[in-house]
Amino acid sequence: MVPPGIDRRYHAMRNNDTRRRFPSLLLGLTLIVGLLVAAGVVIDRLWGTPFTTETVDHSPPVVIVDLRSLAEFHAAQGQFEVIVDQEHDVSWMPSALAGERVQFVGVGTVDAVVDFTTLSSGAVVVSDDGTSVVVTLPLPYLEEPVLDREESHVMNRDRGLFNRVGGMFSDNPTSEEGLYDAAAEKMAEAAQTTDLIQRAEDNTKSMLYTLLRNLGFEHVDVRFQVSSAGPST
Numbered sequence: 001m002v003p004p005g006i007d008r009r010y011h012a013m014r015n016n017d018t019r020r021r022f023p024s025l026l027l028g029l030t031l032i033v034g035l036l037v038a039a040g041v042v043i044d045r046l047w048g049t050p051f052t053t054e055t056v057d058h059s060p061p062v063v064i065v066d067l068r069s070l071a072e073f074h075a076a077q078g079q080f081e082v083i084v085d086q087e088h089d090v091s092w093m094p095s096a097l098a099g100e101r102v103q104f105v106g107v108g109t110v111d112a113v114v115d116f117t118t119l120s121s122g123a124v125v126v127s128d129d130g131t132s133v134v135v136t137l138p139l140p141y142l143e144e145p146v147l148d149r150e151e152s153h154v155m156n157r158d159r160g161l162f163n164r165v166g167g168m169f170s171d172n173p174t175s176e177e178g179l180y181d182a183a184a185e186k187m188a189e190a191a192q193t194t195d196l197i198q199r200a201e202d203n204t205k206s207m208l209y210t211l212l213r214n215l216g217f218e219h220v221d222v223r224f225q226v227s228s229a230g231p232s233t
Helices: 004-047 161-167 177-192 196-214
Strands: 072-088 100-115 124-126 132-137 153-159 219-224
Touching: 072 177, 072 196, 100 177, 100 196, 132 196, 196 219
Parallel strands: 132 219
Antiparallel strands: 072 100, 100 153, 124 132
16 A cells, blocks of 8 residues: 555645646647638638638520510500491481481590410410520501590480470480491591501510510510411511
């Protein structure tokens, strides 16, 4: 057995040795860390950060595959004013006694529309490199005329004696719905003789050129389907 006095001296010497070695170890670690930091700074200045992550975008341009969200594109509008001149005679009665003549001014609009909801899945064709696109559209069509009820009015009304007497018992002696219908029919016929269809094609092409070029396409070709009467102009 080791005498108690010797054992205490042994432990005291061991503790003193450990305390002397700890500052040396801490100093060594500090020097190593400092050298690593300095080496990193030198490498960064000479060659830059060697393991920096760089993101390269190889995504192709946005591709339009469906234009049906445009629904019905009102590409052109014509404003019309027509006059309906109708005379209603009563057989075997002079116009002074029976009958009516009405002159009606119809004011309204007719829109030329391109219906994007009918596009087929192959209506939009994009080139392999994503720089060109061809869009094939249905031909524009003319909508039914829309009459302005505030601007349309009866310009003149001549009624026979019996008609005037009958009108005393009615706020609206002669229904004007037939006049509106007649005005709409004349307006539709007039619209057919205008260049509304051509203007609708031109405006639609201009709209799609701007839209698709803003999406990154360099070459845009907008076509209209060929009708049974021949190609559109």
